[in-house]
Amino acid sequence: MIPSFAGRCAAIALPAICLFAAVSSTAAADLKLLFLGDHGHHKPAARFAQLQPVLAARGIELTYTEKVGDLNRKSLAKYGALVIYANIDELPAAEEAALLEYVAEGGGLVALHCASFCFRNSPKYVELVGAQFKSHGTGRVVTAIVGGSHPVMQGFGGFSSWDETYVHDKHNEAGRVVLEARKEGERNEPWTWIRTQGKGRVFYTAWGHDERTWGHKGFHNLVERGIRWAVGDDPGKAGPYLENAIDSYVPRMTEPRTDVDLFEYLPAKVPFYPEGGARKGDGAWNRMQIPLPPEESLKHYVHPDEFELRLFAAEPDIGKALAMTWDARGRLWLCESTDYPNNLQTPGQGND
Numbered sequence: 529m530i531p532s533f534a535g536r537c538a539a540i541a542l543p544a545i546c547l548f549a550a551v552s553s554t555a556a557a558d559l560k561l562l563f564l565g566d567h568g569h570h571k572p573a574a575r576f577a578q579l580q581p582v583l584a585a586r587g588i589e590l591t592y593t594e595k596v597g598d599l600n601r602k603s604l605a606k607y608g609a610l611v612i613y614a615n616i617d618e619l620p621a622a623e624e625a626a627l628l629e630y631v632a633e634g635g636g637l638v639a640l641h642c643a644s645f646c647f648r649n650s651p652k653y654v655e656l657v658g659a660q661f662k663s664h665g666t667g668r669v670v671t672a673i674v675g676g677s678h679p680v681m682q683g684f685g686g687f688s689s690w691d692e693t694y695v696h697d698k699h700n701e702a703g704r705v706v707l708e709a710r711k712e713g714e715r716n717e718p719w720t721w722i723r724t725q726g727k728g729r730v731f732y733t734a735w736g737h738d739e740r741t742w743g744h745k746g747f748h749n750l751v752e753r754g755i756r757w758a759v760g761d762d763p764g765k766a767g768p769y770l771e772n773a774i775d776s777y778v779p780r781m782t783e784p785r786t787d788v789d790l791f792e793y794l795p796a797k798v799p800f801y802p803e804g805g806a807r808k809g810d811g812a813w814n815r816m817q818i819p820l821p822p823e824e825s826l827k828h829y830v831h832p833d834e835f836e837l838r839l840f841a842a843e844p845d846i847g848k849a850l851a852m853t854w855d856a857r858g859r860l861w862l863c864e865s866t867d868y869p870n871n872l873q874t875p876g877q878g879n880d
Contacts, residue, residue: 558587559759561638562607565594566614570642570737575613578742579751586752586766599623601630608759609636612643613736619647628652632726636758640751641736644696657732658704658723659696666692669735671719675707680722680731680757683768687746694719694734708733720750722757729758746771779832788827792818798870819843 563580565572573592580590591607596616604610604626619627624647631637637656639646645661647653654660669691675681686708693710695717708720720733731754741747749769757763796816820828822842829837840860851863866879873879 559608559755559761560589560591560606561609561611561636561755561759562598562604563590563592563611564596564599564614564616565592566616567594568615568642570613570615572613574739575736575742578739579748582748583752583755588752588755596620596623599627601626604630604635607635609638609755611638611640611755612646613640614646615642616646617648619650619653624650624652628656631656631728631730634727634760636728636755636760637730638751638755638758639730639732641692641694641734644694644732644734654698655700655702656723656725656730658700658721658730659718659732660698661694661734662697663695664692666690666737669693669710671708671710672716673707674709674716675705675721678705678707678722680753680763681707683764684750684753685768685770687744687750687769687771689735689741689744689747691735691741692737696734710734720754722754729760731755731758745769779834782830782833784830785827789820789824791820794818 563572563576565576572594576590576592580592583590590611594614596619598604599610599619600623610627610630627637639657642661644657644659648660667690668688670688671686673681673684673686693712695712699718700723703724704721705723706718706721708718709716710719711717720735721731723730723732733750733754735741735747735750746769749766752766753763755761756765793815796814798814798816819825822839826837826839831837846862846864848865849862850865850868853861855861864880867873868880
């Protein structure tokens, strides 16, 4: 007998997917951001190429530049936020003033990874970001959510990726809320945070050394959340993200039924090959269960209660099915056996 799960099958698939899948894409760009990179070893242009199409599908348009001169009042006014992923040493006084004014008047700043070691000549920029990079190792990074009640983190369960293990100094805790932390020895190292300055908002995360993190769906989700918060939008539009959500999803199962017929057994001559010795004497091992009618067999199944169990095929249409699989067209293929294992036939004359 082959059972079929039908009827309410979609009810179990939908919740599992929604735990981590983003909501539907936006056709036209709702948000426009300027992305500042450089020619440094972090390869911002290549990382931009990874992120840009992901955010474009989410209604967020990124424009790439490597010109610090674009940080002027007229240029910045075109964008809801500035994204920085660069190691540029000098921030000229005019651009510093324009950036600080832009944020104070309501513009957003999204600082990613090495942005915390950018513009080292500007203490005001370091204060704006919230801290400065000091040192790092490398390895698999796992963070703890410490700001789960903040709107940026609601529905975000975190992720892990190979990255640089940033340690920061020159911390500016004014207006800052830490959202993620990484274990550094005996202390928690701030890893992702937000700040408010004037009417503006700053989002920073230490994630993002190379293509491994920039290609991670968890990073995409986190950055979208940070962007939306920085421009005053709803971070929840990014959709929930829980790493390995399907693997951790445990459905509620049906209770075993009590109105079932008991199994009955008959003696049977079946092969039995115990480890390291001869076959044992008569006993429970050489009995076989008497098959139940399909309708009665259905009562013995325990299954996720979001499913409905229906009979798909039974004897005499099938018999002794050993394996089954579904193809791309939704057809079920069965491997059946008539002879195996007890009725060996002459080679070429078998019925399997």
